[in-house]
Each structure stands twice: as structure tokens, then as C-alpha cells.
Amino acid sequence: MSESSCTVYELKCPECKKGFGNVPLSACPDCLAPLEVQYDLDSVRGRFTKESVAAGPANIWRYKELLPIPEGHQPDLPVGFTPLVKADRLGKRIGATNLYVKNDAVCFPTLSFKDRVVAVALANAQHFGFDVVGCSSTGNLANSVAAQSTRLGLRACILVPSDLEPAKILNTQVYGAKLVRIEGNYDHVNRLCTLIADEYKWGFVNVNLRPYYAEGSKTVGYEIAEQLGWRLPDNIVCPMAGGSLIRKIKKAFAELVALGIVEDKPVKFFGAQATGCSPISHSVKNGWDDIEPQRPNTIARSLAIGNPADGPAASKMIQSTGGYAEDVSDVEIVSGIQELAETEGIFTETAGGVTTAVTAKLYADGRIGKDELTVSVITGNGLKTTDPLVGKFAEERAVKPRLAEFDAFLRESDASLITGVAEEEVELVGGTK
Amino acid sequence: MSESSCTVYELKCPECKKGFGNVPLSACPDCLAPLEVQYDLDSVRGRFTKESVAAGPANIWRYKELLPIPEGHQPDLPVGFTPLVKADRLGKRIGATNLYVKNDAVCFPTLSFKDRVVAVALANAQHFGFDVVGCSSTGNLANSVAAQSTRLGLRACILVPSDLEPAKILNTQVYGAKLVRIEGNYDHVNRLCTLIADEYKWGFVNVNLRPYYAEGSKTVGYEIAEQLGWRLPDNIVCPMAGGSLIRKIKKAFAELVALGIVEDKPVKFFGAQATGCSPISHSVKNGWDDIEPQRPNTIARSLAIGNPADGPAASKMIQSTGGYAEDVSDVEIVSGIQELAETEGIFTETAGGVTTAVTAKLYADGRIGKDELTVSVITGNGLKTTDPLVGKFAEERAVKPRLAEFDAFLRESDASLITGVAEEEVELVGGTK
Numbered sequence: 001m002s003e004s005s006c007t008v009y010e011l012k013c014p015e016c017k018k019g020f021g022n023v024p025l026s027a028c029p030d031c032l033a034p035l036e037v038q039y040d041l042d043s044v045r046g047r048f049t050k051e052s053v054a055a056g057p058a059n060i061w062r063y064k065e066l067l068p069i070p071e072g073h074q075p076d077l078p079v080g081f082t083p084l085v086k087a088d089r090l091g092k093r094i095g096a097t098n099l100y101v102k103n104d105a106v107c108f109p110t111l112s113f114k115d116r117v118v119a120v121a122l123a124n125a126q127h128f129g130f131d132v133v134g135c136s137s138t139g140n141l142a143n144s145v146a147a148q149s150t151r152l153g154l155r156a157c158i159l160v161p162s163d164l165e166p167a168k169i170l171n172t173q174v175y176g177a178k179l180v181r182i183e184g185n186y187d188h189v190n191r192l193c194t195l196i197a198d199e200y201k202w203g204f205v206n207v208n209l210r211p212y213y214a215e216g217s218k219t220v221g222y223e224i225a226e227q228l229g230w231r232l233p234d235n236i237v238c239p240m241a242g243g244s245l246i247r248k249i250k251k252a253f254a255e256l257v258a259l260g261i262v263e264d265k266p267v268k269f270f271g272a273q274a275t276g277c278s279p280i281s282h283s284v285k286n287g288w289d290d291i292e293p294q295r296p297n298t299i300a301r302s303l304a305i306g307n308p309a310d311g312p313a314a315s316k317m318i319q320s321t322g323g324y325a326e327d328v329s330d331v332e333i334v335s336g337i338q339e340l341a342e343t344e345g346i347f348t349e350t351a352g353g354v355t356t357a358v359t360a361k362l363y364a365d366g367r368i369g370k371d372e373l374t375v376s377v378i379t380g381n382g383l384k385t386t387d388p389l390v391g392k393f394a395e396e397r398a399v400k401p402r403l404a405e406f407d408a409f410l411r412e413s414d415a416s417l418i419t420g421v422a423e424e425e426v427e428l429v430g431g432t433k
Numbered sequence: 434m435s436e437s438s439c440t441v442y443e444l445k446c447p448e449c450k451k452g453f454g455n456v457p458l459s460a461c462p463d464c465l466a467p468l469e470v471q472y473d474l475d476s477v478r479g480r481f482t483k484e485s486v487a488a489g490p491a492n493i494w495r496y497k498e499l500l501p502i503p504e505g506h507q508p509d510l511p512v513g514f515t516p517l518v519k520a521d522r523l524g525k526r527i528g529a530t531n532l533y534v535k536n537d538a539v540c541f542p543t544l545s546f547k548d549r550v551v552a553v554a555l556a557n558a559q560h561f562g563f564d565v566v567g568c569s570s571t572g573n574l575a576n577s578v579a580a581q582s583t584r585l586g587l588r589a590c591i592l593v594p595s596d597l598e599p600a601k602i603l604n605t606q607v608y609g610a611k612l613v614r615i616e617g618n619y620d621h622v623n624r625l626c627t628l629i630a631d632e633y634k635w636g637f638v639n640v641n642l643r644p645y646y647a648e649g650s651k652t653v654g655y656e657i658a659e660q661l662g663w664r665l666p667d668n669i670v671c672p673m674a675g676g677s678l679i680r681k682i683k684k685a686f687a688e689l690v691a692l693g694i695v696e697d698k699p700v701k702f703f704g705a706q707a708t709g710c711s712p713i714s715h716s717v718k719n720g721w722d723d724i725e726p727q728r729p730n731t732i733a734r735s736l737a738i739g740n741p742a743d744g745p746a747a748s749k750m751i752q753s754t755g756g757y758a759e760d761v762s763d764v765e766i767v768s769g770i771q772e773l774a775e776t777e778g779i780f781t782e783t784a785g786g787v788t789t790a791v792t793a794k795l796y797a798d799g800r801i802g803k804d805e806l807t808v809s810v811i812t813g814n815g816l817k818t819t820d821p822l823v824g825k826f827a828e829e830r831a832v833k834p835r836l837a838e839f840d841a842f843l844r845e846s847d848a849s850l851i852t853g854v855a856e857e858e859v860e861l862v863g864g865t866k
Contacts, residue, residue: 058491058514077778078516081491083541085510089586108516108539109778111816132850147778153522157843157850162831170819173826176775178847180839181831188834195836200851342609345510345542345580383544383816386603393606398595398614401621403628406613410590414611417565417590418633 009068011211012038022068024128024208034309035211037068041258048259050230053222059108060116060219066255067120067219068212070127076152079119080219082107084227084375089343094360096368100233100375101340102224105348110147110171111381112140112302112349113245117216118148121205124212125154130203132157136193137206138186138241138302139168140380145205146177157202159189165301167384185296187307217245221252224375225262232256232267234372235323237359239351239379240271240280241303243314249377250317269318270368271325272358274298274333274350277306281325283315291315299330299388300350302380324367328357334388336360340378347382355379442501444644445471455501457561457641467742468644470501474691481692483663486655492541493549493652499688500553500652501645503560509585512552513652515540517660517808522776527793529801533666533808534773535657538781543580543604544814545573545735545782546678550649551581554638557645559585563636567591569626570639571619571674571735572601573782573813578638579610590635592622598734600817618729620740650678654685657808658695665689665700667805668756670795672788672812673704673713674736676747682810683750702751703801704758705791707731707766707783710739714758716748724748732763732821733783735813757800761790767821769793773811780815788812 011020013028014036020028027034048065056062060080069075083103091099104113118141125133134157135145142158149156158172162181172179182189190206197207205213225232232253238246246269256262273281276298279291291311296304308314318325328336333350336357341347348356359376362368382389399409410418444453446461447469453461460467481498489495493513502508516536524532537546551574558566567590568578575591582589591605595614605612615622623639630640638646658665665686671679679702689695706714709731712724724744729737741747751758761769766783769790774780781789792809795801815822832842843851 077518083511089584103542106539106541106544109536110780111539111544111814147774147780149778150775151522151778155850157847159839166823167816167819170822170826171780171816174771174774174780174815174822175778176771178850179826179829180842180846181829182834182839183831184834192834192836192839196839199836199840338607338609341580341607342583345582345584345608347543347580347604347607381544381816382607383600383604383814386600389603389607390599393603396612396614398616401615401617401625403625403632406592406615406625406629407632409613413613414590417588417611 008043009037009039011035024124024203026208026210037211037215039066039255041255045259048261050261053226060119060216063219063222066222068215069120069123073123073127075119075123077109077119077148079108079115081223084224085344087344087376090340093339093343095363095370096374097371098373101344101346102220102375102377103346104220104377104379105346105352105381110140110143111384112144113217113220113379114140114144115148116219117213118144118205120216121209121213122148122152122154124209125203125205126152128203130201131155132200133203133205134158134193134196135205136186136189138304139164139384140302141206142172142179143168146172146175150175150177159193161185161189165385165387167386171384186305187293214244214248217248218252218255220245220377221249222256224249225253225256230262232262232265233375235268235270235368235374236377237270237272237355237362237374238377239303239355240273240314240325241305241308243280243308243310245377245379246271246314247310247317267321268323269321270323270358270362271314271318272355273325273327274300274303274354275327275329276300277304278327279306280308280311280314281327283311284318284325287319289316300333300354302349302351303354324362326358326361328354328361330388332357334392337382337389338392341382346378348378349380349382349385350388351380352378352382441476442470442472444468457636459641459643470644470648472499472688474688478692481694483694486659493552493649496652496655499655501648502553502556506556506560508552508556510542510552510581512541512548514656517657518777520777520809523773526772526776528796528803529807530804531806534777534779535653535808535810536779537653537810537812538779538785538814543573543576544817545577546650546653546812547573547577548581549652550646551577551638553649554642554646555581555585555587557642558587558636558638561636563634564588565590565633566636566638567626567629568638569619569622571737572597572817573735574639575605575612576601579605579608582610583608592626594618594622598818598820600819604817619738620726647677647681650681651685651688653678653810654682655689657682658686658689663695665695665698666808668701668703668801668807669810670703670705670788670792670807671810672736672784673706673747673758674738674741676713676741676743678810678812679704679747680743680750700754701756702754703756703791703795704747704751705788706758706760707733707736707787708760708762709733710737711760712739713741713744713747714760716744717751717758720752722749733766733787734818735782735784736787757795759791759794761787761794763821765790767825770815770822771825774815779811781811782813782815782818783821784813785811785815
């Protein structure tokens with residue numbers, strides 16, 4: 001560990017305020033509180049400006065001054081900087097006039113926001129000298145650790161619940177990572193990983209590297225602010241699994257305000273969960289400052305964390321901003337996926353269906369005003385969770401390659417597409433030549 | 434059609450040199466040659482500079498001065514500008530020291546290079562006033578037309594071979610596009626679309642809008658040159674279906690040379706096909722200036738065009754540069770997918786497996802020198818064609834969430850991952866609390 005890097009950031013216990021320098025450690029040995037990375041913002045001030053960011057590369061490394069990246073680390077991959085798109089067509093459908101979608105369904109390299117946290121975690125894994133890295137995962141994290149670690153020449157061992165979606169399993173194994181399926185849900189897997197991290201000399205991105213890892217999520221917040229022209233939105237709607245992402249977006253906004261880069265203003269944070277795994281939204285709705293763990297049962301497996309580590313903190317934070325949390329059924333999740341695809345051309349996974357359906361509900365219930373500037377955070381790609389959509393679309397008969405046949409088919413199937421009337425009917429010659 | 438746009442570019446017949454202004458037309462009525470967009474490079478010269486490009490957005494619209502975009506068109510989506518990554522680990526495996534991968538597997542919005550051509554085509558479809566757009570497709574184009582058209586409020590009717598991969602069908606229907614499955618292969622579908630475009634008033638991106646559409650592929654070439662620091666590589670390895678992309682990369686390089694933005698140098702072009710559909714590589718290997726159509730039979734369905742429109746031109750172009758074309762078996766394609774994933778963390782579809790396997794073969798055969806600067810063009814995402822990989826990875830038993838069980842499993846399964854010895858074995862409490 002280089003001394004100089006400690007002058008800019010280090011791990012701190014949020015309870016007893018003790019500092020730990022930079023080490024692979026997840027919690028304060030005294031308070032057991034999860035450690036957080038704290039920056040010396042004064043030393044960053046001169047080096048993180050709108051101009052310095054604009055001059056940086058079009059990826060998360062443009063924000064490196066506010067990321068815990070060891071001195072001298074050369075970022076390898078152009079991760080992140082995903083589109084923020086104005087969602088007028090979705091807005092029209094759900095009664096919103098100023099709605100944006102942050103689209104991490106196309107995040108580089110593995111199509112989810114987890115690429116951001118993994119990039120930061122692995123930079124530290126290399127710095128601390130780990131040869132093997134690992135994670136517990138509901139899928140997206142597995143994909144990202146597998147892909148990024150192989151590119152860096154690190155070996156990976158990844159633990160997942162045994163019932164994970166086939167595409168997420170394949171999209172881990174294809175990179176050559178060791179995948180271990182654990183009998184149980186994510187919470188079982190995660191507790192096992194805590195023991196493994198203690199036992200072997202492995203760098204677990206979301207265990208002993210977690211404080212660094214979690215900071216990567218801030219880049220979603222930086223990008224939103226920058227892409228809005230360096231201003232904050234009125235509302236953020238964000239999916240919640242462990243409860244970390246929504247908190248880190250808030251932290252990103254707070255840092256930008258502290259540095260004088262954006263104007264301070266109230267931002268309400270809204271959390272989105274599946275009803276089948278809704279410990280945080282349940283807590284928010286009841287005004288609690290703790291959560292009651294649940295046994296997950298939902299198609300949104302990437303959000304299926306029944307005992308979320310940052311759940312209590314997320315619940316309190318949401319309430320403190322005047323926001324809210326909502327949850328939606330599996331049927332609503334599938335409708336949310338379709339709604340976002342049909343209106344904005346964005347195909348998201350089940351977690352994004354949750355966020356979209358919750359966003360719609362928040363507008364419908366008047367919890368978000370129709371003209372408020374709202375950003376809905378889409379975190380993963382629909383190609384990873386296709387199962388819930390299978391059978392949603394009628395399989396129509398195949399049509400012979402002749403104009404007359406096509407015309408007849410279209411008239412019976414969707415005549416509204418025909419704007420002119422077919423007069424001539426020409427036969428096609430078969431064969432491939 | 435605005436007059437002013439015609440002053441910068443217009444359709445021209447490459448045979449008789451007749452100009453057509455800007456109209457939805459694919460071929461010269463006299464020569465039947467496919468029309469091409471020609472620019473008044475002199476009028477572009479002052480407006481397309483390294484500086485103007487650098488000041489543009491991080492997407493294909495930074496090159497808009499060399500794209501056929503109607504005057505006043507406001508680009509909607511941040512398409513393209515995908516990573517060019519140095520592929521040292523893949524290079525080491527295949528004996529290359531200066532190899533790059535252009536990664537359109539993460540192209541926005543639908544994860545293939547087709548997003549580029551569709552963005553340009555739909556800008557023109559809107560300009561010409563089409564309400565319905567369509568295409569014939571082997572999958573990626575279908576996905577992109579469906580996603581981008583719905584975002585623009587256009588209706589889409591998309592024709593595909595009836596045996597297309599399920600993920601590509603789902604990833605078209607989810608956007609609400611009309612999908613029509615045609616009995617036959619791509620060549621049947623494509624010929625039918627030519628008739629449909631004449632019959633209905635639809636804008637077919639790869640029929641009557643094809644000259645504009647095809648220009649979008651040039652952005653792959655611009656990006657490669659810019660990402661290399663405004664210089665040209667020694668070699669391009671590019672997959673070939675219709676044969677258009679490889680030609681347009683060459684056109685992009687030629688324009689950059691003509692504008693004085695990059696230094697002129699010989700660039701060899703290498704085409705990649707699946708042996709099961711290799712009309713262009715067959716032509717190159719035989720030194721022909723024409724192609725012999727084939728009946729496709731390969732898992733690389735996105736390349737399965739047996740009678741490629743630009744095949745003869747591509748074959749001649751490749752030969753004229755001193756390049757070559759190769760083709761690989763289905764088994765080699767799957768190995769290529771795995772090789773790229775295991776080394777660079779990039780999961781590509783079957784077409785990318787073709788390109789990677791052909792790249793390896795070209796180095797092995799000495800057709801590409803080991804130190805030459807080579808760019809291998811990856812055009813689509815692996816999540817779209819998972820079938821060929823199913824069964825490639827042994828499904829190991831699920832492990833109980835206890836450290837002792839995990840340790841035993843790892844010792845029997847991959848003991849090399851254990852760097853320290855597990856001494857204590859702690860039992861986990863089951864249940865989710």
C-alpha cells in the first residue's frame with residue numbers, strides 16, 4: 001500500500017470514526033459497522049472540476065479523483081459512461097413530462113452497473129496483491145467479475161445460488177471463471193463467502209474489498225449530474241437489492257455539492273423492489289429504521305436479497321429525503337419490461353422491469369409530480385433474463401416467401417400496417433440462387 | 434428533401450456516375466448497380482477536423498459531417514463509439530503482439546454494429562416521411578430496427594428466416610415490432626423484401642434506404658482510426674455476411690486520408706466467414722472477381738447470407754489490398770467464442786467466434802505478421818446466440834452453504850485455487866433468519 005494514496009482517501013468507521021488506512025477489510029473490528037471510504041475533499045477540490053472531468057475519457061475513469069484508485073493504477077477498461085436518455089414516450093404513457101432513463105443495460109463490458117463496482121474493486125485487488133478474486137452474486141456481479149478478472153489475468157471463483165438464470169450462469173462460465181452453485185438463496189451464499197474470505201487469501205469484491213467496490217456505484221450519480229448539465233434531478237428512482245447503489249448515488253451528489261460543482265437542492269430518493277423480496281420497501285412504508293429479513297420469492301433474482309446489508313441505512317436515507325419505496329408483483333415486472341422496451345427501445349432485465357413499474361406507480365399515486373425532473377435507473381440487460389418473457393408473444397405461422405402470401409398474412413394479422421393497397425402480386429422463384 | 438443537403442452528399446451510380454439527389458432508391462435504374470452516397474469532400478474539409486471530432490459527443494454523431502444525415506436532423510440516441518481494446522492476452526495465445534479488438538458486442542442500444550447503420554437509415558426514413566419501416570434480417574438488424582424505430586415513434590415490420598435464434602426473435606418482439614417469420618433462408622427473405630418495398634410505402638432500411646444505411650458502417654472505421662490516435666492499422670479482420678461492412682471500413686479510411694486527417698498507408702483487409710456459408714472467402718481464395726452463391730449451413734446465422742449483395746465487390750477489394758479471406762468450421766467458431774471470452778473478457782456471438790477463429794488462423798498461417806498492428810472487428814453480443822455453448826460447461830453439483838463442504842468441493846474440483854490451507858471449519862446456520 002502506497003503512503004501517498006492514504007493522504008487522499010482511507011477507510012473509516014462511520015460509527016467510531018476510526019481510520020484504517022487502506023486495507024482489505026469490510027467492517028470495523030470494534031463496532032462491526034461496514035467501513036466506508038472517506039476522501040480528503042479539500043485535496044481533491046483543485047483536481048476535480050467540470051473542466052478536468054470533461055477532458056477525461058468517456059468512461060468512469062473521468063471521475064477517478066473521487067474513486068479509491070491506488071496511486072499509479074492504470075485503468076484497463078473503458079467501463080461505464082452509459083446513456084442518459086430523455087424518456088418522452090415512456091413519460092407519455094405513465095404521465096411524466098420530464099423523465100429520464102439512465103441506461104446501464106448497455107454498460108461496458110458485461111451489460112450491468114456491476115461493471116462499475118467491479119472495475120474499482122479489482123483495481124484494489126491487484127494493488128493488495130490478490131491472485132484469486134471472488135464474489136457472491138445474484139448474477140450480474142458474477143458476469144462482471146468473471147469477465148474483468150480474466151482480462152486482468154486474475155483467477156476468479158464465483159459463488160451463486162444454485163437456481164440462477166441459465167444466461168447468467170453461461171455468461172460467467174464462458175470467461176473461464178470457476179463457478180460454484182450453492183444450495184440456498186443469496187443470503188446463504190453471501191454468509192458463506194464471508195467465511196471463505198477469512199479462510200483463504202482471496203479478494204472478495206463484495207466482502208473484504210466491499211468498501212472500495214461500493215464506491216464504484218457513485219459513478220452512476222456523477223454521470224447523471226454531468227449528463228443533466230451539472231445539475232441534480234428532483235427525484236431518483238433506483239432498484240434495491242443490497243441497498244448500496246441508492247445510497248452511493250446520494251453520496252455522489254453530496255460530494256459534487258461539497259466541491260461546488262453542482263448547486264445544492266433537495267433530491268428525493270425512491271427505492272424499487274419486487275414484492276416477492278421487499279424488505280427495504282416494507283421498512284420504508286412502515287417508517288422503520290431497521291429491516292425485517294424476508295425469504296425471497298420473485299422472478300427479479302438480481303434483486304433477491306432477503307437480508308440486505310445496507311437495507312437499514314437505505315431505508316433511513318430514503319425517508320430522510322422525503323422519498324418513498326415501492327414494490328411490484330412479478331406480473332407488473334414483466335409489464336414494466338415490455339413498457340420500457342415498447343416506448344424507449346430499451347430491453348432491460350427483470351430488475352429494470354421492477355424499476356420501470358415502480359416509477360409508473362409513483363407517478364400514478366402522485367408521489368412524484370408529473371413535471372418533476374426524475375431519473376429512473378436501469379441497471380441490467382434483458383438478454384440475461386429472458387425466461388419471464390417466453391410465451392408472452394404469440395408465435396405466428398411462418399409465411400412462404402411470396403408477396404401474395406405475405407400480403408394475405410399481413411391482412412389477417414396486422415392490416416393497419418398496410419398504407420397502400422397491393423395491386424400486383426409477383427411470385428418469387430424459390431431456391432437460394 | 435431539402436436542397437441544401439444535396440450540396441454535401443447525394444446518391445451516385447458507381448457505374449454510369451449518374452447522380453440521383455437524395456431519394457429512397459437502392460439501385461441505378463439503368464445499370465442496376467447499387468447506388469452509393471458520394472460526398473463533396475471539399476465542402477466537408479473545413480468542418481471535419483480532429484478538433485471538431487474531439488469536441489463532438491462520444492457517439493457516432495461526432496462524425497456526422499461524413500454521414501448522410503439530412504440537414505436539421507437532431508440525432509436521438511448515443512449510438513456507437515464502442516471500445517477498442519488492446520488484446521494482449523488473446524494475442525499471446527495466438528502469437529500476436531499488436532492486436533486490438535473493436536468491441537461492438539457492447540454497441541448501444543442493441544449490442545451489435547447494426548445499431549450504427551440503423552441510426553443513419555432511420556434518420557433518412559423520417560426525412561422521407563415513412564410511417565412504417567422494415568428490414569430483412571438474420572437477427573441483429575431486426576433487434577436494432579425494432580428498438581430504434583419504437584423510440585422514434587415509427588412502426589416496424591421485420592422479416593426474418595423462420596429458424597432464427599430464440600433470443601434474437603424475443604429481442605425483436607419485446608419492442609412491439611411486427612415480426613414475420615419467412616419459410617426459407619435469408620436470401621429468400623431479402624428477395625421478398627425487395628418486392629414488398631416496391632409494393633407498400635415502407636422504408637426498408639436495407640432495401641430502398643440501403644445506400645444511406647450502409648454509410649453507417651463507416652463509423653467503425655472512423656472510430657478505429659481515431660482510437661488508434663488518428664492512424665491506420667496494418668490489417669483489419671472483419672466478418673462478412675452481405676460484404677458491406679468491410680468495404681465501408683475501407684471507404685472510411687480513404688475519406689480520412691483524402692481529408693488529410695490520417696497518413697496514407699497500405700491497409701490489408703481480411704474477411705472472415707463460416708465455412709458453412711463462405712461464398713466470399715471462397716471467391717477470394719480462388720482469385721475470382723465474382724461469387725458463387727451457397728446454401729447456408731452454419732451456426733453463425735448472422736453471417737448466413739448465401740448470395741451476398743456486396744460479395745463480388747468485397748472479394749475484389751480484399752484481393753486488391755493484398756489481404757485474404759478465411760473461413761472456419763462450427764467447432765472452430767465455438768472455440769473462437771471461448772478464446773475471446775477467456776482472454777479478453779468479451780463475450781461475443783457466433784459471428785465474433787468466426788472473426789476470432791479466423792484471426793488466429795491468419796496469424797498461424799503467417800498471412801498476418803506477428804508484430805503488425807491488427808484490428809479484429811467483433812460485431813455482436815454473445816447473449817444473443819447462447820445455444821452453441823449449452824453443454825460446453827460441465828454442470829457440477831450444488832454445494833451446501835458450509836465452509837467444510839465448500840472446501841471439500843474445491844479440493845476435488847479445482848484445488849489449484851486454494852493458496853492457503855483451510856484449518857478451521859465453521860458451520861453455517863441454515864435458513865434465511
